[in-house]
Amino acid sequence: MxxxxxxxxxxQTTGNPGQEAAELQNRFIQEHMxxxxxxxxxxxxxxxxxxxxxxxxxxxxxxxSEQLKDPEKAAHWLSRIASNTAIDFLRRHGRVNFTEIDxxxxxxxxxxxxxxxxTLLRRERNERLEDGLRHLTEKERTALILRDVEDVPAEExxxxxxxxxxxxxxxIANARIKFRRYLERRKA
Amino acid sequence: xxxxxxxxxxxxxxxxLPFWTRWPMRRHVDGCAQCREExxxxxxxxxxxxxxxxxxxxxxxxxRLSAEMGANVRLGLEAADAISAxxxxxxxxxxxxxxxxxxxxxxxxxxxxxxxxxxxxxxxSEQLAAMRGPEPFVAQASESAVEMSDGSKAMVLQGxxxxxxxxxxxxxxxxxxxxxxxxEETGQxxxxxxxxx
Numbered sequence: 001m002x003x004x005x006x007x008x009x010x011x012q013t014t015g016n017p018g019q020e021a022a023e024l025q026n027r028f029i030q031e032h033m034x035x036x037x038x039x040x041x042x043x044x045x046x047x048x049x050x051x052x053x054x055x056x057x058x059x060x061x062x063x064x065s066e067q068l069k070d071p072e073k074a075a076h077w078l079s080r081i082a083s084n085t086a087i088d089f090l091r092r093h094g095r096v097n098f099t100e101i102d103x104x105x106x107x108x109x110x111x112x113x114x115x116x117x118x119t120l121l122r123r124e125r126n127e128r129l130e131d132g133l134r135h136l137t138e139k140e141r142t143a144l145i146l147r148d149v150e151d152v153p154a155e156e157x158x159x160x161x162x163x164x165x166x167x168x169x170x171x172i173a174n175a176r177i178k179f180r181r182y183l184e185r186r187k188a
Numbered sequence: 189x190x191x192x193x194x195x196x197x198x199x200x201x202x203x204x205l206p207f208w209t210r211w212p213m214r215r216h217v218d219g220c221a222q223c224r225e226e227x228x229x230x231x232x233x234x235x236x237x238x239x240x241x242x243x244x245x246x247x248x249x250x251x252r253l254s255a256e257m258g259a260n261v262r263l264g265l266e267a268a269d270a271i272s273a274x275x276x277x278x279x280x281x282x283x284x285x286x287x288x289x290x291x292x293x294x295x296x297x298x299x300x301x302x303x304x305x306x307x308x309x310x311x312x313s314e315q316l317a318a319m320r321g322p323e324p325f326v327a328q329a330s331e332s333a334v335e336m337s338d339g340s341k342a343m344v345l346q347g348x349x350x351x352x353x354x355x356x357x358x359x360x361x362x363x364x365x366x367x368x369x370x371x372e373e374t375g376q377x378x379x380x381x382x383x384x385x
Contacts, residue, residue, distance in 0.1 A: 025260070025262070025265070026262075028263055029258050030254075030258070030260075033257060033258065034244065034250070034254065037253075037254075037257070038241060038242070038244070041245065042241050047248060047253075048246060051253065051256075051257055053259050053266060054257055054309050055288050056258045057260050058257075058261040058264075059261055059264040059265060059268065062261070062265055063265065063268055105215070119246065122246045123246035123247065124241055125239075125243060125246075126238065126240070126245055126246040127245060129237070129240035129241060129243075130239075144237065145241065147202065147204070148202065148234045148238060149237060149238050149241045150235050154204045169199055169205075170195070170203055172202065172204060173194075173195040173196075173198040173199050174195075174197065176198040176201070176202070176230055176233055176234070177194055177195070177198055179233050179237065180198075180229060180230060180233045183233065183236065183271075
């Protein structure tokens with residue numbers, strides 16, 4: 001089993017290094033899984049690809065676990081790996097296809113949700129967001145997600161996307177303008 | 189009043205403008221209600237995007253999906269671990285380490301052999317040259333000429349070509365050769381002698 005060397009003051013030692021490492025890995029996965037999945041999902045646009053890429057990102061990070069000295073840096077590094085993995089995927093496949101939630105097959109669909117009203121609201125919000133994101137180009141959407149959702153500095157966004165600062169500024173500005181117009185149209 | 193472009197306002201709202209552009213922009217926005225409103229709208233867009241992306245896609249059973257992904261990650265790590273454990277002792281680490289050392293050792297050995305051979309060959313060549321010494325001189329006499337040579341160069345004394353009646357050729361062991369030619373018409377005798385010293 002691979003070891004994770006993360007300094008976590010809250011952890012309790014069990015006396016078994018292999019078991020401790022496994023527990024640390026599990027905790028790391030549980031803490032960041034949702035966030036990483038959502039970053040990737042918003043960039044690639046469908047659940048099946050996002051699932052594969054999320055797993056790939058975690059495996060990449062945990063395989064080089066010796067670099068994870070503290071949890072904060074580890075989380076930051078994971079975010080970078082996640083967005084890079086999603087960007088690489090888009091480069092390879094050159095497509096984004098937002099899955100209609102209704103078309104997702106079991107077992108990913110919730111069989112029933114506790115609050116139907118809340119579910120409906122969430123579904124509406126999701127549809128609005130995904131419809132809005134569909135109006136953006138792949139690069140505009142990636143730049144918008146990294147900058148406005150993940151709070152990644154613009155310089156870092158440029159580095160991750162492999163383009164200049166001027167280009168990234170242009171992508172961000174276009175994305176915000178398009179998204180704003182989309183929301184205004186919906187309101188109207 | 190000239191307003192900034194909408195692109196610049198969008199970037200100003202997110203704080204992406206460089207300092208030298210942001211500063212005059214701030215002055216303008218502070219004094220312009222219309223641009224201030226634009227900036228506020230962009231800030232709202234940012235908030236909306238952030239809030240809406242925080243939701244798990246509707247209809248997705250997150251508990252089940254995350255459990256599946258977690259299990260796959262652990263499986264992937266186990267597989268990677270097993271592959272690296274299989275490769276490391278036999279194929280990868282020692283092979284790479286040994287090949288580096290072997291290359292260095294072999295190169296040093298080949299270099300040593302080459303230098304040794306070269307030095308030995310040069311010495312042998314000098315010794316042979318010393319043993320061989322200068323080429324011996326040879327003195328030869330025939331009915332037509334007397335010749336002296338050292339292997340690479342030769343000096344030839346030709347006898348008379350016409351009316352030659354007879355020739356007496358002598359070669360001595362002390363390093364000389366001689367030829368006597370008698371002219372048929374005049375009876376004149378020509379004697380050629382060469383000596384090796």
